[in-house]
Amino acid sequence: MKYIVIGATGYIGSYLFEHLKKDGYDVIGTSRKCRNTDEIIYYDIQKNDIRTIISDIHDKNITAIICIAETNIDRCYEYYKQAYDINVRKTKKLIHELSREGIHSIFFSSDNVFDGERGNYTEESPTHAVNQYGKMKEEMEQYLLANELNSCVLRISKTVSLKEEKQNIFTEWANQVKSGTNRCIRGNIISFTYMDDIYQACLLASQKQLHGLYNIVADRAYSRAELAGKFYDELGVQVHIQECELGDFPFKDTRPLNIGMSNGKFKRETGYQFVDMDSVIQMYISNLKSNKIGE
């Protein structure tokens, strides 16, 4: 099975690309960051045509995992036209071109398609995004489910990895140890999910040629304060967790609060077991400690 990771240098894309390679899959990636190599092909979703890349691939038994997006919620609001072009217009076109070639696409949606009033959302729950980023994801979900019937929409939530990296909230929390304070949004309940679960879900979606919508999240949701508390307990440090109102943060666009999701459909159809957050925190902290010893 051949994979193409479209956007192989972002937070999730780079993990998927590296692990597909490590696990021996035939994989190529695209990026705007590097020159063409055997493994990575230059591709800007706003300027280039994917057909020029896939025309060179003869075996079309491929899964394309689309990791390109403007993912910053406030940038989606501030630079709306640019973000809409990337997140909606060009992504629709990309998936359409891929499906015309018979290529199976996996698209990542987000918990931000919900208004956060209720939580524990399933694939059947009505969506009602409150920020522009969420509205773009909502439009993509509706479009793909109505028009690209072979594509697979994996709706994901805040993804945590074992690496020290900017987008990993565990890294942000570890960096806050120095200041002794962690400010977080009161009532923001999220289905934090382990990066490797996203990878395993992509493999299963590809192997089983899944199509339609799946929530890909860990079994239980946590408030930011509760999970941060677990994190600092495991790290063995005292950090003051200060829950503040959403309005106390200088966001440009709003945030939904209770966006926990249910993973029942994916578990029922695949039998997959998600990794719990206690184990992910333990693995992250054990890595962190061994990296510090190695320095």
Ligand SMILES: NC(=O)c1ccc[n+]([C@@H]2O[C@H](COP(=O)([O-])OP(=O)(O)OC[C@H]3O[C@@H](n4cnc5c(N)ncnc54)[C@H](OP(=O)(O)O)[C@@H]3O)[C@@H](O)[C@H]2O)c1
């Ligand atoms: N991370 C999460 O917790 C999370 C949660 C919910 C949903 N998601 C969804 O999962 C997907 C991946 O997210 P992520 O966190 O990995 O995002 P990310 O780290 O922000 O990566 C976004 C990727 O998009 C690429 N990109 C942006 N504009 C582009 C353009 N015009 N042409 C080509 N590439 C472009 C970036 O390329 P450069 O590296 O060249 O800038 C980067 O590789 C997104 O659809 C996101 O909405 C993520």
